[in-house]
Amino acid sequence: MKTYTYTEKKDTRSGFGAGLAELGRTNPNVVALCADLVGSLKMNQFIDENPERFFQIGIAEANMMGIAAGLTVGGKIPFTGTFANFSTGRVYDQIRQSIAYSGKNVKICASHAGLTLGEDGATHQILEDIGLMKMLPGMVVINPCDYNQTKAATLAIAEHNGPVYLRFGRPSVPIFTPEGQKFEIGKVIKMTEGSDVTIVATGHLVWEALEASKALFEEGISAEVINIHTIKPLDEEAILASIAKTGCIVTAEEHNYLGGLGESVSRVLALNSPVPQEFVATNDTFGESGTPAQLMDKYGLNSDAIIKKAKAVIARK
Amino acid sequence: MPNTQHLEDLTVQVRRDILRMVHKVNSGHPGGSLGCAEFFVALYNEIMDRNEGFDMDGIGEDLFFLSNGHISPVYYSTLARAGYFPVDELNTFRLINSRLQGHPTTHEGLPGIRIASGSLGQGMSVAIGAAQAKKLNNDNHLVYSLHGDGELQEGQNWEAIMYASAKKIDNLISTVDLNGKQIDGATDDVLAMGDLKAKFEAFDWTVVEIKDGNNIAAILKGMAEAKSKTGQGKPVCVLLETMMGNGVDFMMHTHAWHGKAPNDEQLASALNQNPETLGDY
Structure with missing residues (x-):
């Protein structure tokens, strides 16, 4: 049987941050938005390198989703960042109308998904987000497994034209998939x-x-x-x-x-x-x-x- | 005083379109549509700098976002008569397999529409995003948006209003249709919003008031003033005072026609008050 080992643990959200930073260097249309959780979403490197392409929205997720939809008019590829709970349930109608139904090329990037957010408790631990997002017509839903795969997924969704929900987490977990892997949306x-x-x-x-x-x-x-x-x-x-x-x-x-x-x-x-x-x-x-x-x-x-x-x-x- | 006769004629024709569209399917929102007919006609035919044809990204042209999507009849009529799609297509409003959905959408690919709206309170955020994209693209054109007054009861607007001034979105002109009415009655009775001018100014917006929002000359003058105040570090709000149901005597001074279509007799009376100018669809 093929077995897997790991030498390092890292959080998947850092894989997102690394992917976003790379997109900042390679794709001039990528812009990032955050609702007051820059550190938690590991967006700092992108922001340091591309300050003009980053939008700090403040604690106003509904506004963030609408602004992201508007930024696509003009050819931008917005990546929104906040916790999974505030990326989905809190702003469901904004995503439904302004992004999904409107067919906007927005990437909804959601950290701290699920129970592994830990001590903050149930107010922040959304366990319903996959269901909410997969029910929206046209929405792609991705939940990568480790740092390397999350980075690869972040790069891949920029190439996909249409709304995407990318779900990742807070804790450090084993890195067991290859660095620099090719990520194919929809392929196991x-x-x-x-x-x-x-x-x-x-x-x-x-x-x-x-x-x-x-x-x-x-x-x-x-x-x-x-x-x-x-x-x-x-x-x-x-x-x-x-x-x-x-x-x-x-x-x-x-x-x-x-x-x-x-x-x-x-x-x-x-x-x-x-x-x-x-x-x-x-x-x-x-x-x-x-x-x-x-x-x-x-x-x-x-x-x-x-x-x-x-x-x-x-x-x- | 500019000669506005062609805009006046177009407004009457747009009124006829609105009335005939909602009558045919016995549904839709004539009241707010009629109240904004002059504004739409002036915006699309005089105020905005528009490119030929339709491109979603709208680079190098002014953009418009309708937030209170239920006034789709006036939007569709204006777009069709500005050449975005065949005027005949107004016949399909709210019918099955139509691009002219009850509320505007990009989903069926109708030229001229850049966002779905209908669920209220979302359009200002979208307009801000488009305005920020224009700045990133070094595109000096403006973004316009329209909102109902009752719609300002939705909290997302105030997130957007706060953001737009904090981030100096000064290529945005957001107009509020102040008709003082919403589905359940007068806005003052349903949920009074107080002094909207003071509220926008407190949020550090520049406010321009158009007291006669059903007068084309007044609209042109007010919007020119609004335009002159862009690019100065602040978003611009236009408070446009309109009469719901304007141009049809029995639809004015009431909220009853917010979302109700006229019957055959009422349609005949309404059309009599607005004789055909440019040809019905």
Whole structure:
């Protein structure tokens, strides 16, 4: 079985910051906006190098989304930055009308998504954002897994013409995908080959899925781990090809099971090839304060939870 | 005094278009549309510097954003009669498979429209973004926007109003249609907004008042003044006092025609008051 190791941990938001800085040097149309969270979003390098292309909006996310939409009229490619909660739920109608329905080329870049925001608690830990964004016609939804992939995704979305939601996080997590990787929107990356169970994971859960696959391998269970960074458009072919081998699937995400990756996968299964599915996701609940590791454990979003669900889904075959 | 006869004629024709459009589908918003007919006609035919044809980016021309999208009839009629799309297409207003949706949108690719509007309070932010893009592009042209007065009850406007002065967006002229009415009645009864001139000035905007917003000469004079105050480090607000339903006697002095279409008899009476000038679509 292919195994993954890491030598360094970094936050995915820093991958965004690095990607944005690179875009600042390579794409003169890229502009950045922030609602008073420059440090948290790691936008400083872009701002230092391109002060005229940065717009500090203040604590006014609705205005930020509208200004971003307006900047596209004139050929700019705006990247907005704030926490995931304030990037989606707070400004849903602004995104819906001024960006999505208007077909504007805005990149909504959202940090501190999910439970791993940690101690700030449920007011800031959005677990509904993937659902909100994937329901908008034309919106691309991306949730990369580590620093390198987040940087690659940031570069890739500048080349895509249309609205994108890019979701990343706060904690330091292992870097296990290659530096300088090519990022293809809507194409999964198969991490391990397996025959007993498919594990489709997104964001921080990809590393947990790889850890789970190692433990499962030691117990004689062969898991195929798929890194699905793009939730919309969904790589249906890859999912179907994998379950044709394994006959069951676990989906894993740092999000509510309602509206998340898992439900998108369920639809593909229902329409094409119904097989047993288990969900690693939060169970229609808000989060709470705690360390990221404590929260991921309490809400069942780590490798232990994936191992349990993998065994459960295999038993249902 | 400039000769404004051609603009007066066009205004009457735009009124006829508005009335016929909403009558045909028995829906739409004639009151605010009629109140702003003179403003739209003057803006598109005299005030704005526009390029031939339509390009979304609008480089090298003035831009307009309509925030209170429900007055789409006056917008569509003005755009069609300014040559953005065939006047005949006004026949499709609010019908299935039309580019002329109930509220304006870019979604069907209607030339002249640069943003969807309808859900209120979003247009000023968009106009500010477009104005900042113009500055980045070293494009000296202006961005115009129009907002309902009731619409200013939406909080996003005040985020935008605060931002525009703080960031010295001085290539923006935002006009507020002060007709004093909204769906549920007089703005003063629904949610009084007090002295809007004082409010905008307190937010450090330059304010120009047009007391007779249904008089073309007054509009031209006021907008010229507004234009002369751009480029001085402050955004410019025009408070345009209009009469909802202007030009149709039974639609004036009431909010009843905010979102209601005339019946056959009412249409005949309204059209009689506005004889055809440039030819109906």
